Amino acid sequence: MKNASTHPVSARGPVDHEVRDQVVAAATEHFSRYGYEKTTVSDLAKAIGFSKAYIYKFFESKQAIGEMICANCLREIEAEVRVAIAETDLPPEKLRRMFKAITQASLRLFTQDRKLYEIAASAATERWQVVQTYEEHIQKMLEEILLAGRQTGDFERKTPLDETALAIYLVMRPYLNPLLLQHSYGFNPEAPMHLSSLVLRSLSP
Known part of the structure; x- marks a missing residue:
């Protein structure tokens, strides 16, 4: 069997940037606690101490974060x-x-x-x-x-x-x-x- 290829996601910025990992970690925690629909990008920005605009440098939307x-x-x-x-x-x-x-x-x-x-x-x-x-x-x-x-x-x-x-x-x-x-x-x-x-x-x- 061949190894699985990556699952494509809609994201921005460097693939291995630590901010991307921080956003995904914060999103995973918030989605687990409050649900995907009730969590906003503003909530995630507040949780990791960045502006919403800065998060959008790495993900074009909340869906892109959810896709990750x-x-x-x-x-x-x-x-x-x-x-x-x-x-x-x-x-x-x-x-x-x-x-x-x-x-x-x-x-x-x-x-x-x-x-x-x-x-x-x-x-x-x-x-x-x-x-x-x-x-x-x-x-x-x-x-x-x-x-x-x-x-x-x-x-x-x-x-x-x-x-x-x-x-x-x-x-x-x-x-x-x-x-x-x-x-x-x-x-x-x-x-x-x-x-x-x-x-x-x-x-x-």
Whole structure:
């Protein structure tokens, strides 16, 4: 598996500038405490002792700050999924582990930090670029697993690869999209096992 590429965000100024990190840290704390919608750029400026105008030198809007935080969360989930997949060489088991890891990571975000979860919900509703990139990465991982399974003879080869990957992604989507996750919450933790088993049966050659 290839390493995950970065999730693009709309930001200004030097990428590694410490002020950017201070803004993100302050925003994460404020969003966790008060929620994304109720926090303003003025609140963040006051918290870190800078003017609002100075913050705008690094982020063009509050959404850009939210995108950075959302990107960090999604990057962590993606990394967990990649680690889980890398623990086995067997394509069917990779797929099972992917279902399980992505569900557990998404549920943790949903249950442990509901204020930050609001950012993810806003990102999904407004289709922020970081969300689109994350979904593309997940589908790419699926394609890589499917291709490996076809090469080992574990998976059928008749259905176009991209079509198969998309279909499986749609099965997984209720457990990785925050807007859908809230409606699927009651079916866990058995759901990933049942769904992955069903998908694997459909992939049999």
